[in-house]
Amino acid sequence: MKLYREGYRNIAGIAGPLLFVRGVKKGGYGELVTVENGKRTRKGQILQIEGDLCVIQLFDGAMGLSTGDTTVWMDRDVVKVPVGMNLIGKILNGRGLDERGEEILFCEDRIPVSGLPINPARRRSPRSFIQTGISTIDVMNTLVKGQKLPIFAGSGLPANEVTTQIVRQAKVRESSQFLVVFAAMGITKRESQYFIESFKRTGAIEKGVFFLNLASDSAAERLLTPRMALTVAEYFAFQKGYDVLVVMTDMLHYCNALREISAAREEVPGRRGYPGYMYSDLADLYERAGSIDGSDGSITQIPIITMPDDDMTHPVIDLSGYITEGQIVLGRDLHDKGIFPPIDVLPSLSRLMNKGIGKDQTVDYHRAMADQLYSAYAKARELVKLRLIVGDDGLTEIEHRYIAFGRSFEENFIDQRGGDRNLEDSLEEAWRALRALPDQELFKLPQNLVSRRER
Structure with missing residues (x-):
């Protein structure tokens, strides 16, 4: 129990959640204070010290405070x-x-x-x-x-x-x-x-x-x-x-x-x-x-x-x-x-x-799978814009397959309906979306995996 409290009443001004006090001795940045005005008690901390002017930041705002009846008590502690x-x-x-x-x-x-x-x-x-x-x-x-x-x-x-x-x-x-x-x-x-x-x-x-x-x-x-x-x-x-x-x-x-x-x-x-x-x-x-x-x-x-x-x-x-x-x-x-x-x-x-990926942590083809999905989805997005200009007849068969991949990628890989997927399920969804593309388009993935993928 403290037998002595150090307080100051020389309030220089109030602005928003800030209280300006003069004459504070040995105040420290971040130091806690207790502010009383006879009606309620609130907490704050020292935000800035310039000469004998101390800027105090109030946690509960300065509503109801006035310069005449406010006392600032030094807690000599920091926020913990x-x-x-x-x-x-x-x-x-x-x-x-x-x-x-x-x-x-x-x-x-x-x-x-x-x-x-x-x-x-x-x-x-x-x-x-x-x-x-x-x-x-x-x-x-x-x-x-x-x-x-x-x-x-x-x-x-x-x-x-x-x-x-x-x-x-x-x-x-x-x-x-x-x-x-x-x-x-x-x-x-x-x-x-x-x-x-x-x-x-x-x-x-x-x-x-x-x-x-x-x-x-x-x-x-x-x-x-x-x-x-x-x-x-x-x-x-x-x-x-x-x-x-x-x-x-x-x-x-x-x-x-x-x-x-x-x-x-x-x-x-x-x-x-x-x-x-x-x-x-x-x-x-x-x-x-x-x-x-x-x-x-x-x-x-x-x-x-x-x-x-x-x-x-x-x-x-x-x-x-x-x-x-x-x-x-x-x-x-x-x-x-x-x-x-x-x-x-x-x-x-x-x-x-x-x-955070690779053979020791996830799977050895993790980086390659990410690169393949990025490459294919970026191309699918560009072809969707192109179709608006040239129409379906202006696109080749492989371009239509890229658009089908993009649709499957969004509806099945990105969209999870709020569900939880482990990494293995996520990779399975990625392979499922890539079925829309022929093997020769999966050039970023190891060919031994591409040749064995399920149709």
Whole structure:
């Protein structure tokens, strides 16, 4: 019990979720404070210090505060998240509190959310196949343990449904200790209920830790949520030896909160009003993925990012693409055809795919199969456009067979109706789609496999 509290009442101003205080002595970046105004108590943290002026970011907003009757008490501590095996199966809010808004009392430790930087010399190269149960990812854009692979989705596309499917189905085939850490930022109450009901109905709740930040919560809390989730992931990965998959949705809401607080600080805006340091802020989050020497665990990230107006040049999409190792893109045309999950494989890419496939991990012809599917589907898409110009009579027999392949590829390989497929079933569907093409067109596959394929 503290017998002495250090407080300040020299409030210089209030702007949005920010409180400006003068005269704070020995304040530290990220330090927690308690703000009281006689009516209620709220928490915040020091965001910036310039001379004797201290900028405090309030987790619950500044509504109801005034400069005359507000006291800022220094906690002399930083934001920490409770960790322990009892977190598995729990649903927390964006500040690490339980569903009733209370702290987790029984925990093994409390760790600062800033995390510990990984020594680059101890980083291991990402490796080992993670099965998502989605054919277009497992066969053509393979997710590798320790990778960061975002999903780009336009507004109105079923990103939430794809997210829940990945959380439900993901597994590392050679690992018995696998865990999902799910962080939702800026979601509506309806979306929150959808996620909770889906995870409970499918049993995914039993193999994960879930953080839910609502749109009605403060922007400051939105910036805290992914850091809470990643700190928990680091605990399970590097202290308990788990392979952890971190799914974060929606990073656009996170960046919008970053822009809101930047505007309140009256900083010079960058592209589309986002702060110039957004790149380094995102890199600070994304680079917490990986695996290290001396630990059996790993952290793999799948950030979900909405593309405003389907614009892949949007700053959040653009910068995320620079930092991460590929992207999975949801296609609006496929969604309009009723295909689920509507993953457009042509603009999608997994730069580390080759590290997680091959004879020792999947099958020896995995890379060749992916290349063959890419080549054939790209040609089929071009021929569909050509048919609109020249008509069916203007196409050769082999071109018609390519179009038939493209139709079968979309309806049977891409479209899974929400079902879970293991890698063997996904490869079988790929072979089934390739039956539409003659042997001489399968030039990227080993000829001994082509000659033995079923008709």
